[in-house]
Amino acid sequence: MATQKFFPTVKNLFPTNPTYNPEEIANFISKILVNSIPSTPLQIRQSLVSSLNPQVTHLVLSNPNVPTRSCLTFFNYLQSKPSLIVQRPDLQAHMMLVSRLFKSRKFAEAKNLLNSLILDDDIKHTFQDIVTLAALYLKEEKISCKLFDMLFRVYADNKKFEEALEVFEYMKDRDFDIDDRSCIVYLLALKKCNQTDRLFDFFHRMMSAKVDITVYSLTIVMDRMCKHGKVSEARDLLNVMMGRGLKANIYTYNTLLDAYVKKHDSNAIKELLSEMDRERLDYNAATYTLLIEASSSSMKFEALFEEMRSKGIDGDIKLYTSLISWNSKAGNMKRAFELFDELTNKGLIPNAHTYGALINGVCMAGQMAAAELLLNEMQKRGIDVCRVIFNTLIDGYCKKGLINEAFKLWDVMERKGLEPDVYVYNTIATGLCKLKRFEEAKRLLFTMEDKGVEPNTVSLTTLVCIHCKEGNLVEAKRILGEMKRKGKEFCPNTTTYNVLIDGYCKRMKMREARKLKDEMELGGLIPDVYTYTSLVHGECICGNIEEGLRLFGEMRSKGVDRSLVSYTAMISGLSKVGRSDEAFELFDEMKEAGFVPDDTVYSSLVGSLHGGD
Structure with missing residues (x-):
């Protein structure tokens, strides 16, 4: 009987206000499902729908004569009619269908069903409830193991870390095979949510559970260690795992290399590169990008770039951006633009960081017209102007004395929803000082806190500088004392002392100037x-x-x-x-x-x- 004939059939078999027990209703629905056409939507009469309850649902889903695909169709029908169904499928119904889907090897559908169960706040349940039902419907250990492995992943995907850990411990206690790939899903979810302590703890649990740890999970953990300053611990962990026979890949070594580059640890970089050569690891584009970032001269990074190209390794946008940044900082804008043209000719798409590097270079050179052209070009490409680029442009305008242009950019920032940060306030205040517009600079710095922006050492040092230039050394000294009282975030630095010492020297107050030198040295600052x-x-x-x-x-x-x-x-x-x-x-x-x-x-x-x- 086709599904489209379902409705008239119901009318004939069920006269007005009939009374049927759950078994009869379940049998009728089961027959319809057995004979239904898969692609045709179900249509059930309202009087029958109102008779549905968990018992009927369970009887239908547990009927071995009803194909699994038809059970899924029936289940989806019930889920799609919340306003008509008195009682939606409960936890038992979910687990009955999940079990059938697993036995039929319909794993994608099973995962979707588990996912909807986990996200359904109306179905109150514990992990132990799932364990009980799984034991009832899945007798084969191999299939049961697959179910819990999938449940572990689903919990991880939905950031339910405590529940996922409960599944892991359950599997470990029963000596189930724990798939390292599922553990990687959990590690990546923790990494994405910045749950670093949990990530480290879980990796130790993996090791104690004798999970077959691969280089991929190792690299994830090492990456987090390095990002949190635990570089030596990451190196030790690599040594331990390699001692157990695990072979690190280029991505693992790049993780350590990145950390050493950021620490400017040239000796560690040299040792690591020697080890990579002994392991016969071929450098990739990321390796060369890091080596270029660590280069101390333009000759060295250009040689690395040529070496990379001679090996047939195509540079990615990150590598080209790094090269452009290096050349821009070195003032070699001709080469920076050559590299920009090269990357676009290769079909690479410049991003905000690429344009930011070029804009920084031309601003350093005082070429603000070129900076404006680059800004317009990136906007035409649909690349959003980030805070860093705004700050760079404002700094460039201030250094050229174009303070009005800097204020115009301030307005643009605010219209884009970017509130000026302490860097912008400090930069414009310094620009105003260079133009001897001291009162405006002071007003700007005084309004920072009213706008919710916390001043820093640079802000207060600028105020010290203004008072020194105005000859108000008493106020300048008072601010210095205030900075010392405020503590770490506002501690005066060498520049602060230099500004005040210079103020006293220019007014021939050498006794006070010498005292300040002694004071800064006692405070651990080096003249x-x-x-x-x-x-x-x-x-x-x-x-x-x-x-x-x-x-x-x-x-x-x-x-x-x-x-x-x-x-x-x-x-x-x-x-x-x-x-x-x-x-x-x-x-x-x-x-x-x-x-x-x-x-x-x-x-x-x-x-x-x-x-x-």
């Missing part, structure tokens, strides 16, 4: 070339030439490289008091160090020839 140059200049202005010379000599003993400005300050100081021989000695030393003297140095030296002792 740099700017610290010493300010102090040398200040001592020379005040006529304390011997103290200036002592500080100038201390630079060398402390390993601080002298700069053109520090030489100029000392030569000028010596010249002013007529110590021309010493001034000319420093002049020669300065040229030998590779510095090109400017007009100030020549003027000072000429003046020293006419000065008295």
